[in-house]
Amino acid sequence: MLDFTRNHFELFGLPVRYALDESALDDAYRALQRTVHPDRHAGSDDAAKRMALQAAARVNEAHRTLADPVDRARYLLSLRGVDAFDETDTALDVDFLERQLDRRERAAEAAEAGDTGALEALLDEVRRESASAQTALGSMLDAPTPSSESRGRVRELRFLDKLAGDVDEMIDGATSSPAWR
Amino acid sequence: MALMQIAEPDELPQKRPRRRAIGVDLGTTNSLVATVREDGIAVVLSDDEGRPLVPSIVHYGPEGVEVGYDAARSQTSDPHNTLVSVKRFMGRGLADLSDARRFPYRFVEAPGMVRVVTRAGEKSPVEISADILRALRARAESQFGGPIDAAVVTVPAYFDDAQRQATKDAAKLAGLPLLRLLNEPTAAAVAYGLDHGVEGVYAVYDLGGGTFDISILKLTRGIFEVLATNGDSALGGDDFDHRVFCWILEAAKVPPVSAEDARRLLLLSRDAKEMLTGHESAPIVATLSTGQRIELSLTASTFTEITRNIVDKTLAPVRRALRDAGLKPADLDGVVLVGGATRMREIRRAVAAFFGQAPLTNLDPDEVVALGAAMQANALAGNRGKDEDWLLLDVIPLSLGLETIGGLVEKIVPRNATLPVTRSQSFTTWRDGQTAMAIHVLQGERERVDDCRSLGRFELRGIPPMVAGAARILVTFQVDADGLLSVSAREETTGVEASITVKPSYGLGDDEIARLLRESFEHAADDMSVRVLGEARVDADHVAMATESALAADADLLSQDERAAIEAAVARLRSARARDDASSLRAAVDALNRATEVFAARRMDRGVRQALAGRAIDSLA
Numbered sequence: 005m006l007d008f009t010r011n012h013f014e015l016f017g018l019p020v021r022y023a024l025d026e027s028a029l030d031d032a033y034r035a036l037q038r039t040v041h042p043d044r045h046a047g048s049d050d051a052a053k054r055m056a057l058q059a060a061a062r063v064n065e066a067h068r069t070l071a072d073p074v075d076r077a078r079y080l081l082s083l084r085g086v087d088a089f090d091e092t093d094t095a096l097d098v099d100f101l102e103r104q105l106d107r108r109e110r111a112a113e114a115a116e117a118g119d120t121g122a123l124e125a126l127l128d129e130v131r132r133e134s135a136s137a138q139t140a141l142g143s144m145l146d147a148p149t150p151s152s153e154s155r156g157r158v159r160e161l162r163f164l165d166k167l168a169g170d171v172d173e174m175i176d177g178a179t180s181s182p183a184w185r
Numbered sequence: 186m187a188l189m190q191i192a193e194p195d196e197l198p199q200k201r202p203r204r205r206a207i208g209v210d211l212g213t214t215n216s217l218v219a220t221v222r223e224d225g226i227a228v229v230l231s232d233d234e235g236r237p238l239v240p241s242i243v244h245y246g247p248e249g250v251e252v253g254y255d256a257a258r259s260q261t262s263d264p265h266n267t268l269v270s271v272k273r274f275m276g277r278g279l280a281d282l283s284d285a286r287r288f289p290y291r292f293v294e295a296p297g298m299v300r301v302v303t304r305a306g307e308k309s310p311v312e313i314s315a316d317i318l319r320a321l322r323a324r325a326e327s328q329f330g331g332p333i334d335a336a337v338v339t340v341p342a343y344f345d346d347a348q349r350q351a352t353k354d355a356a357k358l359a360g361l362p363l364l365r366l367l368n369e370p371t372a373a374a375v376a377y378g379l380d381h382g383v384e385g386v387y388a389v390y391d392l393g394g395g396t397f398d399i400s401i402l403k404l405t406r407g408i409f410e411v412l413a414t415n416g417d418s419a420l421g422g423d424d425f426d427h428r429v430f431c432w433i434l435e436a437a438k439v440p441p442v443s444a445e446d447a448r449r450l451l452l453l454s455r456d457a458k459e460m461l462t463g464h465e466s467a468p469i470v471a472t473l474s475t476g477q478r479i480e481l482s483l484t485a486s487t488f489t490e491i492t493r494n495i496v497d498k499t500l501a502p503v504r505r506a507l508r509d510a511g512l513k514p515a516d517l518d519g520v521v522l523v524g525g526a527t528r529m530r531e532i533r534r535a536v537a538a539f540f541g542q543a544p545l546t547n548l549d550p551d552e553v554v555a556l557g558a559a560m561q562a563n564a565l566a567g568n569r570g571k572d573e574d575w576l577l578l579d580v581i582p583l584s585l586g587l588e589t590i591g592g593l594v595e596k597i598v599p600r601n602a603t604l605p606v607t608r609s610q611s612f613t614t615w616r617d618g619q620t621a622m623a624i625h626v627l628q629g630e631r632e633r634v635d636d637c638r639s640l641g642r643f644e645l646r647g648i649p650p651m652v653a654g655a656a657r658i659l660v661t662f663q664v665d666a667d668g669l670l671s672v673s674a675r676e677e678t679t680g681v682e683a684s685i686t687v688k689p690s691y692g693l694g695d696d697e698i699a700r701l702l703r704e705s706f707e708h709a710a711d712d713m714s715v716r717v718l719g720e721a722r723v724d725a726d727h728v729a730m731a732t733e734s735a736l737a738a739d740a741d742l743l744s745q746d747e748r749a750a751i752e753a754a755v756a757r758l759r760s761a762r763a764r765d766d767a768s769s770l771r772a773a774v775d776a777l778n779r780a781t782e783v784f785a786a787r788r789m790d791r792g793v794r795q796a797l798a799g800r801a802i803d804s805l806a
Contacts (some may be wrong), residue, residue, distance in 0.1 A: 017797045032797060034408050038576055039792040042605060042666045046364055046565040048735075049728045050778040052785035057665060059789055061607040068602070176504055 011083060012066035022080055022145040024070065033067045073138050074165055077158045080145055088158040100160055104167060111167075115174040127171045134164040204334035206566040207325045208558025209361070210369070211314060211338055211352065213272040213421060214394030214525065216241045217552060218321040219559035220329075221568065227376065227556040230328055237552065239324075241394075243268045243316045245305040252320040260452065264289040264444040266304045270423055271317075273395045274299055274310040275355075276347030284419070287427060289444030298351065311355045318359035334723075335566035336361040337558045341396040342368035343416030343502075343582045345628050346640050346670050353667065364565045366667040369393070370400035371411060371579050372557030373523040377548055378404050379560060379575065385518030386412070388506075390536055390544070391554075392499060392526040395421040399503045401510040401517075407575040413509035413601045414582050415502035420495070422458075422526035428491050429454035429483065433469060437479045446473045457483050462528045489531050496535045503539060509601050520544040525551050579604050581664055585640075588625035590615060592634045597662045600630065604668060609661040611677075618650040622658055626672055645674040647681045721767040721774070728774050729758050732781055735788060742787040754780040 013020040016032035038044065040059035045052050069075045078088045107126060114122035137160060144151040203223065207230075210217045215238040219229045229237040236254070244256035244267045251259070259267045268290070279285065279294040291302040300307045318338070325333055338361065340352050349366055356363040370389035377383070384404050391398040398416040402409055430451050433439065442450065449471060457467035461483070469481040507514065520536060522544045527533070536544045561577065563569060580603055586596040589612075598608050614622065622645045629637030648656050657677040664670050675682045732755055740748055754777040761773040 030405075034405065034410075035796040036793060037408070037578060038574075039796040040789060041576055041578070043365070043565060043576060047567045047727070048731050049781055049785070051782040052731075052735075052788070055782075055785050055789045057605050057663075058607070059793070060666075061605045061663070064603045064606055065608075172508055176501075176508060 012070055012079060015066050020083065022077060022142040024076065029067065029070055033063065036063045074158065074162045077141055077145060077161065081155065081158065086155060088155050096159060096163065097156065104163060107167060111171050111174060115177065120175055123171055123175045127168060127175065130164055130168045130171060134161060134168060137161045137164060203568055204566040205329045205331065206335040206562035206568060207333055208555050208562045209318065209321055209336060209338045210555035210558060211272065211317065212241055212393055213270050213396060213423065214241055215239065215551065216317055216321060217555035218325050219555040220325065221559050221563035227559045229552050229555055230324055232324060239317065239320060241272065241317055243313050245303040247304065250316055252316055261445050261449045264448045265291065268301060268313050270395050271310050271313045273419060275314065276351040289447060311351050311358060314355035315358035318355055318361060322359055322361055334362060335364050335562050337365045337367050337562035337565065338363060339367050339369045339372050339554050339558050341416065341418055342370050342398040342400050342414040343418045345583055345638055347638065348418065349668055364562060367558050367561050368400065368579055369554045370398045370523060371409065371577055372561065373521060373553045374402045374409055375560055375577065376553045376557035377521050378409060386512065386516060388517050388520045389523055390520060390527065391523040392532060393421050393524040395419065395423050397421060397499050397502065399506045401506050401512065408578065409575065410578045411580045413506045414580055415506035417498065417502060420498060424495050425458050425492050425526065426451055426454045428495065429457055432491050433479065433481060436481055439477065443474060461485050461488050462530060492531060496531050500535065500539055514540045522546055523550050523553055581606065581668055583628050584630055585662055585670060586627050587660060588627060588634050593632055594627050594634055594637055598664060605665050607661065607663045609659050612658045612660060613654045614648065614651065614656045615653060617653045620648050620650055621646045622648065624660060624674055640670065645676065645681065648676050649679055718765060718767045721770040722762065725758055725762050725770050725774050728777055729755055732777060735784065739788050739791065742791065743784060751780050751784060
C-alpha cells in the first residue's frame, strides 16, 4: 500500500509546524499530483487505477487541510492528541463572543439597509482580526512548550472565518439584487 | 527550486501504436468531434461539405432517424418528432423543467428522467443524445478508417451527478470508449492555455445554447488547477431566442400559435439575435399558417433592453465563483469567452465591465471545447509526446451530503473540492434498538432536503440492536475524476457494510442500459457477441502491455516469487487471448489485475518518493 501512515506534513516533505511555506506546499502538491493523479494512470491496469484514485484523494485531502488556517491548526493539535472541537468543551472567551455578537448585529443592520460599504468595512475588520489571530496561534503552536490556550484560539479563528464568510455572502446578496434594473 | 524530472508512471519503454482518440463537445445547440493529428495539431472533424458543426437535432422520421443538418430541415414541418436542445432534459424529471411549455414535445414523466413521445416510441434524453453521439462517432470512424479507441465527452462544469451520469450512459449507449467526462470550461482552458502558453489566473466564461458555466483556473507550469466553478445548467443562448420570440408575439399581437409556427418564429428570433452581433437592427418577416403577416424590425437597443436580466443572471454565479476562489475581478490575468452565445455584444460589454478588462476573443468560441477535449483524449490514450506534460485538476461544482434528522442536509463533500475526493463522516442511531439506517444522498447548497437534488437512497441493514447513539456508522463519499459519486456505509463495531454507485433516482438502471444496447445492436444488425469479444481482446492486450512495461521498469520492487506469479498470470492471459471466448478472457484479465495489486501499490509509492526527491530531502521523515 501507499504509505498512509505518514502525516500530511510528511507527505509533502514539510516540517510539522503551524508556520507554513505556502509555495513549498503548492509545489510539493503539484509534484505529487503529477505522479499519482488518475489521469496519469489511464493506460494502467485496474489495480493501478484504484491505487491512483485513493492516492490522489489522499493528496487532495492533505493539501486542503494544510492550506486552510483553521484546519491546519486543528490537524496539528490532533497529531498531539488534542481535539480542538471537542463537543464537551465549546466555551469561548466572553469578551470575544460579545465582540462578535455586536458585529453580527451591525452586519444584519447594514444588510437590511443595503449598505455595502459598511459590510465591506466590517469584512475588512474581521479579516484583519483573523490574520492576527493566525499569527498569535502560530506562535503558540510552534513554541517549544505549546500553550494550553491554543485550543480556544483555534475555535475563535473558526468563528471569525465563519463570520467573514457570512458577511461576504451578505455583500453578494446586497449587490446582486434586484434582478431587474 | 528546480524539480527533478521523473518519467510518467505508465510510460512505455517501447513505442506503442498510436491510438485513435476523439474529443466530443455534446452541446445544447451544436455538437462537434475533434482529434489530435499525428503532428500534434488538434483539429475539428468536418463533414463532406466542410461543415464542422453537427446541429444537436434528432428527427425521428417515417424513414428512420436523422441527425444534424438533415434533422434540422424537419424542425418546422414535424416539430413533435424533431428534438432540439435535448441537453436541457438530461437527468431531469418533468417537475424540474420549468420551461417545459416552451417546447412542442409530448413529455411523459418516467421513473428517473422525463421522456418524449415520438414516432419511434418514447425516447429518454439519454437515447436521443446517444443518437447524436453515434453520428459523431460515425464521422470520426469514417475519417479514421477504423474504430475509435478512446473518447472524452464534455459536460457543463455545473452539471450535477444525475446529469453527468446521464451523459456517461449516452456515451455508453452510443458505443463510445469513454475515458473521461471533462468539464467544458476546463477543456477550453486547456486548448487556450496550451495554444498560447499562458500562466496565471484565468476566468472562463462559457455561455452555450442552454447552459452557463464560470470557472476560475490557475495555470502553473503545465498544471491546470480549477480554483472554483459555478453556473446555471438551465441558462443559455436559447433563453435570448425565447425573449425575442416573446417580444415578437407581443409586438405583432399574435394570438397563441401552433407548434409549427412557434418553431418558425423561434428560428427567426435566433437569426435576428445573430444578426444583431454586427448590425444595429434586424428584420423579422414571416407569414404564419393562420395567414397573419408579421413584419417587424428589432433594434439593438430593444434587444439589449429585453435581454438585460438574462445577462445579469450570469453575473451572480461569476461573483460566487470569485468569492469561493478568494479573488477579486482585478486579480485575473485574463477572461476567456467560450460558447456561441458569447458573440453577443451585450455579453462582451457586461463581461468587460465586470472584470475591468476586455475579454480574450482570439479563439473560436464554438470549437475550443472540442479541441480541448481532443487534447485530453489524446493524452489519456497515451499518445502524448515528451514535451506535452500537463495535468488537469478539476473540482466538484455542487456540495454533496446526507439527510439528517429534521429534513436537513449534512454536507460531506463541499463544493469546489478538488477531484478525486474521498470524505467520511460518522453518524449514529436515533432510537434504541435501531437495526437499519436509511441513507439519503443529496446534492446542492441549500440546508433543507427539499431544496437539494435527491441522488439516491439506500439502506444499511443488520446493525446489531444497541442503545441510541452507541452505533458508529461511517459513511464514505468517493467522487472520481469524472465527478461521479459512489457512497458506502459501514457499521464500525460489527463491520456491516452497504454501498451504492449513485444513480437510481435519475439515471437509467444498468439493466435498462443493457436492454437499449441490445436493441440498438439488433437495429444496426451488429453482432453483439463479436463486439463483446473484440472489446475483451482490446482490454486484454492493454492490460498485458501495461503489466509488461511495468515489469520492465520496476521489476526490482518484486521478489522472485512475486514476479513469477505475475508473469504466470500474463502467460495465462495470452493463452486465453488465443481462444474465442470472451468470458474466460475477462476472467484472465481480472486474475491478472488481482495479481498486480501489490506491485501497483509499490510502484505508486516509488513514484511518490521520486516526485519529492527533487525537493527538500532532509525534511522528509
